[in-house]
Amino acid sequence: MNPVPQPFGLLAEVTHQCPLHCVYCSNPLALRDRDDELTTGDWLRVIGEAAALGVVQVHFSGGEPLVRGDLETLVAECRRRGLYTNLITSGLGLTESRARSLVAAGLNSAQLSIQGDAAESTDLVAASRRFDKKEEAARIIRESGLPLNMNVVLHRLNLSRLDAIIDVCVAWGAERLELANTQYYGWALRNRDLLMPSRAQLDEAVGVYERRKAELGEHMELLWILPDYYERYPKPCMGGWAQTALTVAPDGMVYPCPVAAEITTMEFVSVRDHDLEWIWSKSEAFEAFRGTEWMADPCRSCPRKETDFGGCRCQAFALTGDPARTDPVCVHSPDHHLIQDALARANRADVGEGGEPDREKLVYRRPRAPVRR
Amino acid sequence: MMDESELTAVPKLATKAMLRHDSVRDVELLLLPERVVLLNKSGAAILGLCDGSRTVQDVIAQLEHDFDAADLANDVMTFLKDARGRGWVVVT
Ligand code: SF4
Numbered sequence: 001m002n003p004v005p006q007p008f009g010l011l012a013e014v015t016h017q018c019p020l021h022c023v024y025c026s027n028p029l030a031l032r033d034r035d036d037e038l039t040t041g042d043w044l045r046v047i048g049e050a051a052a053l054g055v056v057q058v059h060f061s062g063g064e065p066l067v068r069g070d071l072e073t074l075v076a077e078c079r080r081r082g083l084y085t086n087l088i089t090s091g092l093g094l095t096e097s098r099a100r101s102l103v104a105a106g107l108n109s110a111q112l113s114i115q116g117d118a119a120e121s122t123d124l125v126a127a128s129r130r131f132d133k134k135e136e137a138a139r140i141i142r143e144s145g146l147p148l149n150m151n152v153v154l155h156r157l158n159l160s161r162l163d164a165i166i167d168v169c170v171a172w173g174a175e176r177l178e179l180a181n182t183q184y185y186g187w188a189l190r191n192r193d194l195l196m197p198s199r200a201q202l203d204e205a206v207g208v209y210e211r212r213k214a215e216l217g218e219h220m221e222l223l224w225i226l227p228d229y230y231e232r233y234p235k236p237c238m239g240g241w242a243q244t245a246l247t248v249a250p251d252g253m254v255y256p257c258p259v260a261a262e263i264t265t266m267e268f269v270s271v272r273d274h275d276l277e278w279i280w281s282k283s284e285a286f287e288a289f290r291g292t293e294w295m296a297d298p299c300r301s302c303p304r305k306e307t308d309f310g311g312c313r314c315q316a317f318a319l320t321g322d323p324a325r326t327d328p329v330c331v332h333s334p335d336h337h338l339i340q341d342a343l344a345r346a347n348r349a350d351v352g353e354g355g356e357p358d359r360e361k362l363v364y365r366r367p368r369a370p371v372r373r
Numbered sequence: 374m375m376d377e378s379e380l381t382a383v384p385k386l387a388t389k390a391m392l393r394h395d396s397v398r399d400v401e402l403l404l405l406p407e408r409v410v411l412l413n414k415s416g417a418a419i420l421g422l423c424d425g426s427r428t429v430q431d432v433i434a435q436l437e438h439d440f441d442a443a444d445l446a447n448d449v450m451t452f453l454k455d456a457r458g459r460g461w462v463v464v465t
């Protein structure tokens with residue numbers, strides 16, 4: 001047995017409340033109510049336990065973390081313990097005074113997401129027209145002295161606007177822009193056929209990315225997060241199950257990764273019932289896929305097993321119903337046809353790209369949205 | 374060869390970066406928005422002096438004093454050049 005690793009990062013999902021309704025939101029389909037949320041006191045304890053476990057970086061996320069009025073208190077507690085803090089925000093609700101109080105509490109950085117390059121695309125993807133609020137948030141972040149990091153989730157409906165999206169981020173003064181191709185979990189999986197780009201569309205976008213990266217040089221860092229369905233091998237999710245980071249959900253449930261709540265066949269544990277140390281090192285769910293012992297073939301006998309750890313457990317579960325199977329993205333996976341079928345649909349000649357899709361068919365992230373599969 | 378202007382530049386840790394001693398692992402870390410960098414002892418010592426009050430020349434002199442060593446100039450300059458390229462340090 002290897003010794004239990006020590007996590008570096010905590011993703012603190014302080015709420016599922018969010019003014020946006022992104023069709024690719026990675027939150028679970030069953031969103032938690034406000035009443036279920038951990039209290040300020042619970043979070044202060046979690047932060048202390050995380051620091052003792054080895055966590056040095058706390059990412060406040062959600063939902064929209066700004067919805068919580070006690071965010072400053074939590075950031076200040078992190079600062080007191082020497083933890084680095086990062087705010088992951090949609091920008092809605094970020095006022096000048098809020099930014100000032102967060103920076104005063106010790107906030108180290110902020111990441112602002114956009115959905116597209118204008119109000120129309122934001123509306124289509126997130127059912128909100130408040131693009132103006134995002135521009136304002138970008139200015140507020142910069143003026144508060146924080147580095148502006150930006151993020152955009154890419155998919156069939158906005159990939160053709162990549163140049164314009166990059167222009168927006170340059171104009172707003174971003175230091176870094178993550179171009180995150182959609183990962184198909186939660187809401188995104190429900191909308192997969194409408195979000196999956198075609199090969200041609202993707203190739204064109206890669207061209208744009210490479211050209212802009214070369215042009216921008218040190219001016220703005222561009223990062224391309226691979227669309228894994230189009231890869232031969234799966235992504236090494238989170239550096240392996242329960243290796244480098246952990247997620248605490250709004251209701252206190254603890255997961256090895258932000259989308260693991262989807263694995264309904266596993267028993268996860270809440271900080272309301274156990275301390276983080278026990279959950280991280282002893283709980284069955286965290287032990288289940290640590291290391292490589294749990295693997296069956298083809299992974300067991302594969303030379304890449306220490307490179308990609310058999311891929312993503314959440315994706316294996318989402319697509320096959322068994323979290324212990326090889327990630328279907330892998331060309332060696334016996335379930336790889338599931339990926340190929342989805343790609344075949346996305347590349348059918350009669351499926352339009354970019355243009356106005358059938359809005360009716362998109363499932364927007366909302367509490368208790370109708371279940372349609 | 375290094376020129377005079379490089380020695381009189383004033384390096385400062387970027388606002389987004391944070392240096393800290395990790396007492397759980399007993400290592401020196403540089404924390405950035407999206408990564409954690411494990412520093413070796415000399416890297417941590419150099420960055421620890423980049424507080425915007427010292428010139429590169431001062432940083433070198435301080436390190437030569439602290440480590441009781443001579444000729445650290447080249448190593449320090451190489452490290453700082455790299456650190457600047459990675460956005461860890463800004464120079465004024
Ligand atoms: S992805 Fe969209 S809906 Fe989901 S939390 Fe982020 S901003 Fe809100």
Ligand code: SF4
Pocket residue numbers: 233234298299300302303304305306308309310311326327330331332333
């Ligand atoms: S067989 Fe398993 S370990 Fe090998 S490349 Fe595929 S997913 Fe990775």
